[in-house]
Amino acid sequence: MQKKMLCAGCLEPGLKPRLKVRRQPEARRGWGNATVLVALSLALASALSGCSSFYTEGATAGAGIAGAALAAKVTSNAAVATGIGLGAVAAARAGVQYSERVVHRNTQDGIAKIAGPLEVGAIAPWSVTHSMPIEDDEHGRVTVSRTISAGALDCKEIVFSVDHIATKNVPASSAFYVASICRDGENWKWASAEPATERWGALQ
Structure with missing residues (x-):
């Protein structure tokens, strides 16, 4: 009985790091993918000279992706996440309109x-x-x-x-x-x- 308890005590510290190690790469991978998508959207939008509609949509899409990534990082509350996403899109549109003006x-x-x-x-x-x-x-x-x-x-x-x-x-x-x-x-x-x-x- 004492041996079983000792083994359980030995395994317990080993399990916690494994769970942490598995979760961290997934979070980083999701954040990295979102960052790459934002960068590609903004680069493509700014590279197309003369396509103001594409510039507008690209900036809005980039803001939506960035907002979603930020919301996923900050909160799991759907209402709060939606608010963050809408705020990011609104800010992007305001920036696009200002640059066009x-x-x-x-x-x-x-x-x-x-x-x-x-x-x-x-x-x-x-x-x-x-x-x-x-x-x-x-x-x-x-x-x-x-x-x-x-x-x-x-x-x-x-x-x-x-x-x-x-x-x-x-x-x-x-x-x-x-x-x-x-x-x-x-x-x-x-x-x-x-x-x-x-x-x-x-x-x-």
């Missing part, structure tokens, strides 16, 4: 800078190279159609084109838009987004 604002200010010094009827080329490759670099022409006001409030109406060069399967084309610009000190700023929401979407 920055890109659009830079494009608008770039056109305004070229158009500001022009006289009515004069035409000048414009081009924008995005530092964040979530949209295609663009170029076109801009002209001042009329002077809206002068003096303390110096504003002009402009017409600008977005020109697409010809490719093997698609002929060259241009799209035209109307907007207003106003002088702000030494700089010219975009006064309004043109009515064409197909260009700026909800992020005017």
Whole structure:
């Protein structure tokens, strides 16, 4: 009887480390897989220049995976895990929308800078190279159609084109838009987004 108790006492310490050793690799493997998926999603999304919809979906998917991995690590409560996941997705979408607004604002200010010094009827080329490759670099022409006001409030109406060069399967084309610009000190700023929401979407 004493031998059995001694053996049980000897085995007991040996069993605990085995259980721990089996559980730790599984947790690490799950966390590692989630990390790899997040990295692949974000890398693929950022690599595709001009695919803003893919960028949006990639960032959202990456946030969802990261949120799920974090939730699994922090809690086993389904409600709390859902909250963490939704919060991560919402934060990712807010970040995507902010980055798109920055890109659009830079494009608008770039056109305004070229158009500001022009006289009515004069035409000048414009081009924008995005530092964040979530949209295609663009170029076109801009002209001042009329002077809206002068003096303390110096504003002009402009017409600008977005020109697409010809490719093997698609002929060259241009799209035209109307907007207003106003002088702000030494700089010219975009006064309004043109009515064409197909260009700026909800992020005017």
